Amino acid sequence: MMGHFYLEPTALVDWAVGRASAAPAPQQAASAGIDRLVHDPSASCAVAEVGLVEVHTSLCKYLMKTEPDFRAYDGPWMDACLEDVMTWLAAGHVQMLPHAPGLFETAMRHVTAATREHGRKFRSWDALHLAHAVWWARSIGSMVTVVTDDSAYATFLGLYPVFGRFVQLQSPSTL
Amino acid sequence: MPMLPPTILLIDDDVAWSETVIDTLASEGYAAEHAATWEDGVELFRVGGHELVIADYDLRDSKNGLRLLVTLKRLRPSTRLVLISGALPVEGQQLAAHAPTVDLFLVKRTTIIDDLKPELESAVERAGRNADWTKVASAYLAQGVDNDQLTRIDQELRDQVDRG
Numbered sequence: 001m002m003g004h005f006y007l008e009p010t011a012l013v014d015w016a017v018g019r020a021s022a023a024p025a026p027q028q029a030a031s032a033g034i035d036r037l038v039h040d041p042s043a044s045c046a047v048a049e050v051g052l053v054e055v056h057t058s059l060c061k062y063l064m065k066t067e068p069d070f071r072a073y074d075g076p077w078m079d080a081c082l083e084d085v086m087t088w089l090a091a092g093h094v095q096m097l098p099h100a101p102g103l104f105e106t107a108m109r110h111v112t113a114a115t116r117e118h119g120r121k122f123r124s125w126d127a128l129h130l131a132h133a134v135w136w137a138r139s140i141g142s143m144v145t146v147v148t149d150d151s152a153y154a155t156f157l158g159l160y161p162v163f164g165r166f167v168q169l170q171s172p173s174t175l
Numbered sequence: 176m177p178m179l180p181p182t183i184l185l186i187d188d189d190v191a192w193s194e195t196v197i198d199t200l201a202s203e204g205y206a207a208e209h210a211a212t213w214e215d216g217v218e219l220f221r222v223g224g225h226e227l228v229i230a231d232y233d234l235r236d237s238k239n240g241l242r243l244l245v246t247l248k249r250l251r252p253s254t255r256l257v258l259i260s261g262a263l264p265v266e267g268q269q270l271a272a273h274a275p276t277v278d279l280f281l282v283k284r285t286t287i288i289d290d291l292k293p294e295l296e297s298a299v300e301r302a303g304r305n306a307d308w309t310k311v312a313s314a315y316l317a318q319g320v321d322n323d324q325l326t327r328i329d330q331e332l333r334d335q336v337d338r339g
Contacts, residue, residue: 101179101301101304101306102226106251109223135224138222160221162219162222165222166222
């Protein structure tokens with residue numbers, strides 16, 4: 001799977017959720033896909049610091065759920081997920097992107113443009129991830145695939161096709 | 176560790192001249208990219224990362240050269256905007272230098288990179304560090320444009336280009 005892949009938090013949360021034995025099929029597929037991707041030496045994978053914060057937050061939300069369907073998402077599950085992510089980073093399977101200068105200013109612009117120019121919502125975290133992925137693509141002079149299940153990105157790229165020169169989207173379950 | 180993305184955007188419909196400028200910038204270690212039309216320039220600027228825009232006043236597709244700069248300034252107030260022209264007489268050059276949104280006016284000539292040196296160095300320095308929010312906020316507050324004044328100056332510049 002040659003190329004550069006930005007692991008957006010929803011994809012990583014799908015990966016984590018999919019590790020539980022009783023996980024829904026789409027998350028299991030996402031989990032297997034991301035495992036393949038990060039261990040593929042021809043794939044260059046990256047995350048951002050803000051993304052890791054989001055993953056922590058989402059995993060904690062699963063941990064807090066008390067319904068029977070969520071029993072598998074317990075402390076050991078969360079520990080194992082985070083340990084794996086740290087192992088990827090330590091081994092260099094996934095790189096942590098540096099905090100891009102001007103990132104927040106750029107993200108604010110994306111959020112505002114979507115609403116004021118098109119009357120559409122684009123969330124701040126999504127704008128930050130897009131800005132990160134585009135910054136990475138432009139830095140290396142190569143297309144970056146944003147691995148995500150969040151439809152907000154496709155909507156935004158539909159509004160501003162110029163971003164398609166730098167990033168493309170792929171669902172983790174199709175990796 | 177990735178390198179910095181292009182921090183300089185040149186908007187000029189003279190493709191051959193632009194290529195020469197971009198190549199020269201690259202040979203001096205500056206990451207720059209080119210847009211040949213108003214629309215392409217705005218779209219490319221939208222993706223982010225440009226600390227310095229060098230825009231030709233006399234773009235064929237642009238009915239209002241200064242409007243381009245207003246649009247860019249609204250998208251990112253802290254970006255420095257340099258207006259260039261080879262078609263304006265001295266009087267017009269002075270007018271352009273004081274036009275709203277224009278941070279610097281330069282005559283378009285082969286040695287323009289020498290004239291741009293301080294702006295280029297400053298752009299690279301800004302691109303490599305986190306935003307200076309005092310400056311970002313000041314630029315945001317200063318972006319208000321007197322539309323009547325802008326239209327008047329633009330018309331005067333357009334007349335001068337047409338006369339020339």
